[in-house]
Amino acid sequence: MRLKIEHRSVLHFEAPVVEQHCELRLKPREDKYQRLLSHRLEIDPKVQVFEYADAYGNRVQSFAIIPPHQRLEIHFSAELESYLENPFDFVPPSPAEEQGQLKGLLKQSPRLLDFVLSRSERTPDLAAEALAAACPAFDPAKNFLPQIQAAMAWIQASLKYLPESTEVHHPLAEVLGAGAGVCQDFSHLLIALLRGWGIPARYVMGYQYLAEARERSAATHAWTEAYLPAVGWRGFDATTGLLADATYLPVAVGRDSRDAAPHRGCYKGGAAGLPPEVDLQVASAQ
Numbered sequence: 001m002r003l004k005i006e007h008r009s010v011l012h013f014e015a016p017v018v019e020q021h022c023e024l025r026l027k028p029r030e031d032k033y034q035r036l037l038s039h040r041l042e043i044d045p046k047v048q049v050f051e052y053a054d055a056y057g058n059r060v061q062s063f064a065i066i067p068p069h070q071r072l073e074i075h076f077s078a079e080l081e082s083y084l085e086n087p088f089d090f091v092p093p094s095p096a097e098e099q100g101q102l103k104g105l106l107k108q109s110p111r112l113l114d115f116v117l118s119r120s121e122r123t124p125d126l127a128a129e130a131l132a133a134a135c136p137a138f139d140p141a142k143n144f145l146p147q148i149q150a151a152m153a154w155i156q157a158s159l160k161y162l163p164e165s166t167e168v169h170h171p172l173a174e175v176l177g178a179g180a181g182v183c184q185d186f187s188h189l190l191i192a193l194l195r196g197w198g199i200p201a202r203y204v205m206g207y208q209y210l211a212e213a214r215e216r217s218a219a220t221h222a223w224t225e226a227y228l229p230a231v232g233w234r235g236f237d238a239t240t241g242l243l244a245d246a247t248y249l250p251v252a253v254g255r256d257s258r259d260a261a262p263h264r265g266c267y268k269g270g271a272a273g274l275p276p277e278v279d280l281q282v283a284s285a286q
Helices: 093-108 109-116 146-156 172-178 184-195
Strands: 003-022 032-042 049-052 057-063 069-082 202-207 223-229 230-238 246-254 264-270 277-284
Touching: 049 172, 069 246, 093 109, 093 223, 109 184, 109 202, 146 184, 146 223, 146 230, 184 202, 184 223, 184 230, 202 277, 223 246, 230 246
Parallel strands: none
Antiparallel strands: 003 057, 003 069, 003 264, 003 277, 032 069, 049 057, 202 223, 202 246, 223 230
8 A cells, every 4th residue: 555644733932932952753664564665854944854763763853943933834745655454464372372472572672671561641550550440351361462452442431532632641540530532542541451461562653544534634643552472563543443454654652652752842932832733644645
């Protein structure tokens, strides 16, 4: 599947600000399921852009605007091919073998423990915080895949999807208290649950292609990747209850949403930022 992305955002400030430093995570990752064919980044005011890989392998484009300015416009475009047509295309070992393989992988690749042991306000220890007493328990007699699917069904029954009901990087305790959230909250809850089971789970920020979508979106999407020994990282969208396929285009991953924010930074000056203008379109390039 060949897709094209147009992502434009404009930041306004109430008064001029100076020495603004920004990090962008907008460039889709490349792996055996996704190939980037072309990309273009345009920024106004004009700046020099530096690119590097962060600790989680995300491509980061950074820049600084030193002179006073009251407006920042970022326009990212890309074309890529996505290949994961069938996310179920693997045969898992027996439950006992699968659990044994994961234990071995955690010993061989201790960096995977970042996605098992990490806790934050967004991905807390559910048991220790008594945040979800009714959350499903791990069953060692079953494989990971059906249990993760059951966990997504439980999350959908526990949370109502309500646009703009939470702010970015919202604490999960408040989300559970309100019983409603957005895609990043659904993802954080699934991550917290899977880590409690001992399964590596990470936050994914990216784009999603919806063939029937008729309007542009104002936001990127968020989902979860869990590590399955038979295939490696595989995406799970707790918001929809679906496994991620070729229509899901990962950009950045991390322990939670703070590691994978599409745009973050700082500036000097007392002026407050106004609500950003965001326009996103993901369309077929064929």
